[in-house]
Amino acid sequence: MSMYDIIKHKRDGRELTPEELTEFVAGFSEGSIPDYQAAALCMAIFYQGMTSRETARFTWEMAVSGDMIDLSAIPGTTVDKHSTGGVGDKTTFVCGPIVASCGVPVAKMSGRGLGHTGGTLDKLESIPGLSIELANERFFEIVREIGIAVIGQSANLVPADKKLYALRDVTATVDSVPLIASSIMSKKIAAGSDCILLDVKCGSGAFMKTPEAAIELAQEMVAIGTQVGRRCAALITDMDQPLGMAIGNSLEVIEALDVLKGKGPADLTRICVELAANMLVLAEVDELPECRRLAQAQIDNGHAFEKFEQMVAAQGGDTRVLHDTSLFAQPQLQRVVSATSDGWIYSMDTELCGRASVELGAGRRTKEESIDYAAGIVLQAKTGSHVAAGDPIATLYASHERQLDEAAELLTQAIVISQEQPVVPPHFFARVTEQGVETYDEA
Ligand code: URA
Numbered sequence: 001m002s003m004y005d006i007i008k009h010k011r012d013g014r015e016l017t018p019e020e021l022t023e024f025v026a027g028f029s030e031g032s033i034p035d036y037q038a039a040a041l042c043m044a045i046f047y048q049g050m051t052s053r054e055t056a057r058f059t060w061e062m063a064v065s066g067d068m069i070d071l072s073a074i075p076g077t078t079v080d081k082h083s084t085g086g087v088g089d090k091t092t093f094v095c096g097p098i099v100a101s102c103g104v105p106v107a108k109m110s111g112r113g114l115g116h117t118g119g120t121l122d123k124l125e126s127i128p129g130l131s132i133e134l135a136n137e138r139f140f141e142i143v144r145e146i147g148i149a150v151i152g153q154s155a156n157l158v159p160a161d162k163k164l165y166a167l168r169d170v171t172a173t174v175d176s177v178p179l180i181a182s183s184i185m186s187k188k189i190a191a192g193s194d195c196i197l198l199d200v201k202c203g204s205g206a207f208m209k210t211p212e213a214a215i216e217l218a219q220e221m222v223a224i225g226t227q228v229g230r231r232c233a234a235l236i237t238d239m240d241q242p243l244g245m246a247i248g249n250s251l252e253v254i255e256a257l258d259v260l261k262g263k264g265p266a267d268l269t270r271i272c273v274e275l276a277a278n279m280l281v282l283a284e285v286d287e288l289p290e291c292r293r294l295a296q297a298q299i300d301n302g303h304a305f306e307k308f309e310q311m312v313a314a315q316g317g318d319t320r321v322l323h324d325t326s327l328f329a330q331p332q333l334q335r336v337v338s339a340t341s342d343g344w345i346y347s348m349d350t351e352l353c354g355r356a357s358v359e360l361g362a363g364r365r366t367k368e369e370s371i372d373y374a375a376g377i378v379l380q381a382k383t384g385s386h387v388a389a390g391d392p393i394a395t396l397y398a399s400h401e402r403q404l405d406e407a408a409e410l411l412t413q414a415i416v417i418s419q420e421q422p423v424v425p426p427h428f429f430a431r432v433t434e435q436g437v438e439t440y441d442e443a
Contacts, residue, residue: 003027003037010044018057025061029160035167042164042173050178055220056227058178062186063228065160069192071107073140077283078105080193081275082184084208084217085117086201087354088242092120092150093256094264094272095279097307098298100147104283107143108150109157109191113363113371116205116354118252121152122363126250126328126373130317146310158186180207181220188225195231195282198222199275202429203240205350211236211429218432226434231282235440236429237271241348241383244268248362248376248397250328257322260305269299271427278431331374331397335404339387343417348383352414356407360398372399377411384424387417 006020016024024041027033050058071078079099083089096106110132113119121132132152134142142149161183168174188196198221201207202214218234225232244265246255258264259272273295280291298304305322313319321327358365361372374397381393394411398404428440 003033003041007037007040007044010041010048013048015051015054016058021054021058021061025058025065025160028163029065038164039167039171039173042168042171042176042179045179046173046176049176052220052223052227055178055182056224059182059185059189059224060228062158062160062164062182063189066156066158066190067154068190069109069136069154069157071140071192071194074105074107074143076103076105077195078107078143078193079195079197079279079283080106080108080188080191081197081199081279082188083199084184084201084206085114086239086243087117087205087350087357088244088247088252089118089201090123090244090246090252090256090268091199091272091275093123093253093308094259094299094304095276096148096150097260097304097311098272098276098295099279099283100311101298101303101307102280102285102294103147104280104285105143106148107139107191107193108148109153109187110150111153116351116358116363118247118249118354118357118363120150122371122373123249123252124150126253127312127317127321128327128329130312130315132315134315142311142314146307146314148307148311149315150311151315153187153191158190161186175207177217177220181217181224185221185224189228189230193230195279196225197275197279197282198232198234200234200236200432201239202236203238203350203425204348205242205354206239215430215432215437218430219437222432222434232434233278233282234432235275235278236432238425238427238429239350240425242350242353242379243271245379245382246376247353247357247379248360249371249373251374251376251378251397254325254328257305257308257325260299260308262299267427273299274428329374331372332399333397333401333404335396335408336392337394337396337408337411339381339389339391339393339417340412341417342388343386343419344421345381345383345385345387345393346416346418346420346422348416349414352410353377356396356410356414359407359410360396360403375399375403377407383422
């Protein structure tokens with residue numbers, strides 16, 4: 001069969017056969033299918049969608065286009081967590097150690113910042129000395145010994161997705177549910193964990209702007225994971241305002257440390273505990289209410305903090321900074337952004353908040369740019385806070401005045417103050433499992 005026929009079948013709304021999907025992914029990966037035909041197929045998928053069976057097969061073909069990580073050398077049921085991306089998301093640094101401290105191994109491969117969203121690897125690298133580039137054998141050894149390691153994806157993990165994502169990025173075909181679901185799940189499946197908890201964000205800082213769209217993506221991803229034999233669930237969580245108060249690399253690690261030490265913001269702590277509890281449920285440790293209690297207990301008894309410290313030490317990081325956070329690289333300049341009028345913080349354009357942190361140097365505008373680990377934003381108010389004109393709403397950290405000027409302008413645009421009291425969005429909207437969608441009961 002020719003690539004022409006495969007494009008035509010999809011354009012006409014037909015379900016592609018497993019053979020057609022294999023041929024496309026193999027041909028595109030090895031270079032025998034040109035970009036223009038792959039782009040045409042992506043556009044046909046964008047308009048026609050894919051069946052769940054088709055998406056699962058497509059995902060599998062992408063997953064096996066490169067290295068498949070074999071975690072069988074690690075005893076126990078391995079659990080991974082994936083966030084679809086947001087602003088201020090530092091939950092991995094809390095959930096991972098909680099889960100590992102309960103005896104459930106976490107062998108995690110993470111990514112770097114993308115656009116306005118921060119990346120786990122960049123945040124981890126703000127810890128002096130910490131390496132995210134470990135050989136697989138060393139990675140497995142650390143997980144066997146202490147129960148957790150977080151490293152970068154190996155260069156040959158899902159090469160088909162790397163190539164296809166770059167093409168989608170320039171052909172207006174990123175925001176297609178089957179293409180996003182297969183892109184994310186191919187990497188999670190290749191990374192080898194038995195269980196995968198998906199944290200699907202929705203709101204102004206997320207890919208998916210509404211809970212309904214996030215649920216649709218979550219259902220697709222859970223279906224894919226289940227069809228290829230992984231235990232999979234998803235929580236739909238809010239990204240209509242930044243998560244916690246800190247945005248930026250070392251600032252977020254410091255906030256995560258606060259949570260691990262039992263003195264973090266209540267909302268962030270709650271979210272981390274729920275995510276960790278759901279990871280424990282997937283690993284069949286216990287039912288949700290018990291796992292929730294267990295997760296909170298691991299913070300209260302200090303075991304989760306100790307686990308994070310062990311991980312940092314094993315990956316070569318300087319653990320002194322975890323106890324004395326003034327030892328992190330310090331920002332050179334700071335500026336307070338104040339409320340321009342009395343009223344309620346009505347809404348926060350979270351993508352703009354993320355862009356403001358990139359302007360400060362906390363993210364990259366081009367792939368080549370380096371990161372200023374100390375740069376970022378600490379919010380003093382969030383949606384639902386009441387402020388008076390002149391009250392501080394955020395402190396910006398950077399190395400150049402120009403960066404502070406640009407970020408202050410973006411943040412002022414992002415934060416809307418109103419006389420009307422807003423409805424503050426819930427932290428969780430729904431839980432999606434193989435069994436279906438349930439309204440999330442946080443109680
Ligand atoms: N993240 C991914 O890895 N892939 C997508 O397509 C979108 C977000």
